[in-house]
Amino acid sequence: MCIFVVVKLLGLADIGSNLRDLWIWANLSWGFISCVICGVQWYLLTLIKVTPRICRVTEEDRRCLNINTDCEEDTAETEEDKQEEEVNKASVMRLLAYSKPDLPYLLAAFLFLTLSSTGRIFLPYFTGQVIDGIAIEKSQTKFINALITMSLITLASAIFAGLRGSIFTYIMARLNLRIRDDLFSSITQQEIGFFDNIRTGDLVSRLTSDTSTMSDALALNINVFLRSLITSIGVIVFMFKLSWKMSLVTFAGLPIIIIVSKYYGTYYETLSEKVQDSLAKANVIAEEALSTMRTVRSFANEGGEKSRYYKALTITYRLGVKLALIYGGYVISNEVFELILTIATFYYGGHLVITDQLTAGNLVSFILYQIQLGECLDAIGDVYTGLMQSLGASHKVFEYIDRKPVIFNNYKGYEPDRLHGRIEFQNVNFSYPTRLDTTVLKNINISIEPGEIVALVGPSGGGKSSLVNLLQHFYETQSGQILLDGVKIQNYSHSYLHRKISMVGQEPVLYARTISENISYGLEEEFSQADILNAAKLANAHDFITKMTKSYETETGEKGLQISGGQKQRIAIARALIRNPVVLILDEATSALDSESEHVVQQAIYSNVKGRTVLIIAHRLSTVESADRIIVINQGQVAEEGRHEELLARGGMYANLVKRQLNTLDMGSSKSQTDITASVFF
Numbered sequence: 001m002c003i004f005v006v007v008k009l010l011g012l013a014d015i016g017s018n019l020r021d022l023w024i025w026a027n028l029s030w031g032f033i034s035c036v037i038c039g040v041q042w043y044l045l046t047l048i049k050v051t052p053r054i055c056r057v058t059e060e061d062r063r064c065l066n067i068n069t070d071c072e073e074d075t076a077e078t079e080e081d082k083q084e085e086e087v088n089k090a091s092v093m094r095l096l097a098y099s100k101p102d103l104p105y106l107l108a109a110f111l112f113l114t115l116s117s118t119g120r121i122f123l124p125y126f127t128g129q130v131i132d133g134i135a136i137e138k139s140q141t142k143f144i145n146a147l148i149t150m151s152l153i154t155l156a157s158a159i160f161a162g163l164r165g166s167i168f169t170y171i172m173a174r175l176n177l178r179i180r181d182d183l184f185s186s187i188t189q190q191e192i193g194f195f196d197n198i199r200t201g202d203l204v205s206r207l208t209s210d211t212s213t214m215s216d217a218l219a220l221n222i223n224v225f226l227r228s229l230i231t232s233i234g235v236i237v238f239m240f241k242l243s244w245k246m247s248l249v250t251f252a253g254l255p256i257i258i259i260v261s262k263y264y265g266t267y268y269e270t271l272s273e274k275v276q277d278s279l280a281k282a283n284v285i286a287e288e289a290l291s292t293m294r295t296v297r298s299f300a301n302e303g304g305e306k307s308r309y310y311k312a313l314t315i316t317y318r319l320g321v322k323l324a325l326i327y328g329g330y331v332i333s334n335e336v337f338e339l340i341l342t343i344a345t346f347y348y349g350g351h352l353v354i355t356d357q358l359t360a361g362n363l364v365s366f367i368l369y370q371i372q373l374g375e376c377l378d379a380i381g382d383v384y385t386g387l388m389q390s391l392g393a394s395h396k397v398f399e400y401i402d403r404k405p406v407i408f409n410n411y412k413g414y415e416p417d418r419l420h421g422r423i424e425f426q427n428v429n430f431s432y433p434t435r436l437d438t439t440v441l442k443n444i445n446i447s448i449e450p451g452e453i454v455a456l457v458g459p460s461g462g463g464k465s466s467l468v469n470l471l472q473h474f475y476e477t478q479s480g481q482i483l484l485d486g487v488k489i490q491n492y493s494h495s496y497l498h499r500k501i502s503m504v505g506q507e508p509v510l511y512a513r514t515i516s517e518n519i520s521y522g523l524e525e526e527f528s529q530a531d532i533l534n535a536a537k538l539a540n541a542h543d544f545i546t547k548m549t550k551s552y553e554t555e556t557g558e559k560g561l562q563i564s565g566g567q568k569q570r571i572a573i574a575r576a577l578i579r580n581p582v583v584l585i586l587d588e589a590t591s592a593l594d595s596e597s598e599h600v601v602q603q604a605i606y607s608n609v610k611g612r613t614v615l616i617i618a619h620r621l622s623t624v625e626s627a628d629r630i631i632v633i634n635q636g637q638v639a640e641e642g643r644h645e646e647l648l649a650r651g652g653m654y655a656n657l658v659k660r661q662l663n664t665l666d667m668g669s670s671k672s673q674t675d676i677t678a679s680v681f682f
């Protein structure tokens with residue numbers, strides 16, 4: 001109907017009707033009004049489809065009519081859309097606020113953008129002038145003048161475009177730096193429970209791809225959007241100036257192209273999102289397999305992992321096929337509509353040139369403008385999708401940047417000059433945040449004196465590691481408190497607490513750095529080379545380190561994979577000892593050592609414990625028996641406590657476990673004494 005109105009107007013103008021006649025405009029207005037009414041009707045029809053009216057159908061109707069929950073889905077979808085819109089609005093504001101420090105650069109970039117876009121608008125006009133000068137007027141002066149003007153405009157526009165591009169890229173780099181820094185710092189502040197619940201791959205993709213997509217929003221999409229918008233406005237003005245009749249032909253056909261593009265675009269976008277999601281799932285599978293390649297190899301499960309990955313990829317592939325079909329349909333229909341529009345323009349333009357209503361040069365200019373407008377509208381469409389993607393990504397990034405950790409790390413807390421190392425657990429009850437329904441520690445009351453060596457023993461899963469996790473303030477207790485020298489651990493400064501309490505964990509993590517850097521990890525220049533050597537000697541690591549060709553400068557590889565398990569443990573012990581901690585926690589820290597090395601390390605620890613409280617979690621009898629006190633933890637409770645001999649005499653759980661252990665050893669009478677002391681206790 002729109003096209004009909006336009007064609008009627010052009011036809012009347014062409015047969016020489018007086019366009020000032022009222023009846024002509026009344027007729028055209030009627031056509032236009034009916035067009036609007038038609039649009040409104042279509043809109044109302046679409047609304048009916050998604051109104052929750054069907055939802056008022058009773059349960060009985062639903063059963064009789066076998067109506068499913070589609071209507072609920074529809075309403076849910078509209079709710080979701082609304083929410084997404086709100087989120088996008090908030091993200092735009094946030095993104096703009098984030099760009100505040102770049103305001104001077106942004107203003108400069110926008111200035112150059114306006115200048116370069118304005119320059120580009122004049123180019124087709126002068127191209128037409130050159131053609132008119134050559135072909136119609138055959139005037140050398142006219143075409144040379146037009147050529148010079150065109151060259152100057154092109155040159156200026158190129159310089160401005162270059163300046164615009166580099167400033168936007170610079171802004172993008174600055175924005176990226178700020179966002180990544182803020183995001184990484186926010187993530188590293190989160191409580192340990194947060195990391196229990198989230199995949200590392202997820203966080204890494206926030207840090208890498210989402211932050212890039214997000215800065216693209218500003219530097220790339222907004223740049224392209226504004227550039228295309230300014231050019232489009234200028235182009236439309238020129239088109240109407242050259243020929244209002246031809247402009248009407250162009251704009252009559254344009255809505256069809258826009259509707260087709262939007263229809264396909266929305267569908268394409270939804271499918272693309274699905275492809276991205278399925279690809280992310282496949283990536284998780286690949287990441288898991290690649291990061292555990294040793295385990296995969298040792299179970300010879302390469303085939304299993306391959307087929308898991310292939311299955312995930314097949315989903316992406318199927319979606320990809322659908323996407324390809326949709327894309328094909330889109331390109332064909334788009335090209336056909338564009339062809340129709342071009343033919344209409346040439347046909348009508350040719351008619352205008354032949355009837356002397358338009359010059360040939362102006363026709364060429366007009367067609368160039370038409371192409372430019374098509375490009376700009378295409379770019380605006382693409383930018384919209386890109387902008388939405390960026391906003392989606394920025395929403396996720398801001399969610400992490402804004403997240404307040406559940407456990408607050410006190411950065412300016414209590415820092416006494418001297419710490420004695422008295423530890424008290426008072427009525428502690430604890431569940432992990434990921435499993436709140438399971439109480440891991442139940443009413444724990446333990447008091448450890450400064451300088452005492454306490455061994456925590458008990459069956460696996462009893463709660464020993466959870467106790468030391470709490471002592472390091474990795475988690476918050478549900479009730480009760482943990483005191484260090486009579487002060488709640490949460491009142492201490494974060495860095496002070498972790499300088500005074502050092503831990504060597506069950507699977508010590510080394511970084512892909514040199515041995516020397518691993519031992520001094522986190523110490524920031526407050527140590528000497530002698531300190532590193534001393535700590536390594538205490539941990540019985542010095543000898544094996546100096547035997548390596550690069551000695552302390554040997555790289556340990558990713559997660560310390562280039563050295564043995566026992567060597568890794570000794571470096572981790574040296575890393576704990578260099579801090580000269582008041583409380584030393586060894587959670588199965590010597591389990592990978594042979595009994596000889598373990599003995600040396602233990603001697604080193606025991607002879608250096610003066611003024612140091614040591615908490616040892618161990619399964620080996622040799623490690624446990626020489627402790628000042630043994631605490632048996634079973635099912636989250638303190639089952640028994642006392643010295644080795646006392647507990648043996650008491651004949652309780654500890655004694656039973658020792659007896660059972662020794663019986664097992666008696667049966668293997670060929671074992672040496674070393675084997676006995678090294679054997680697994682619990």
Ligand SMILES: Nc1ncnc2c1ncn2[C@@H]1O[C@H](COP(=O)(O)OP(=O)(O)OP(=O)(O)O)[C@@H](O)[C@H]1O
Nearest residue numbers: 196432434435440459460461462463464465466467
């Ligand atoms: N991060 C966690 N999230 C949820 N539950 C956990 C977590 N870590 C441990 N648990 C659970 O808490 C309970 C106590 O585990 P903990 O590691 O403290 O036992 P443990 O005595 O140190 O065992 P082991 O001797 O095998 O190291 C177990 O049931 C375990 O499954």
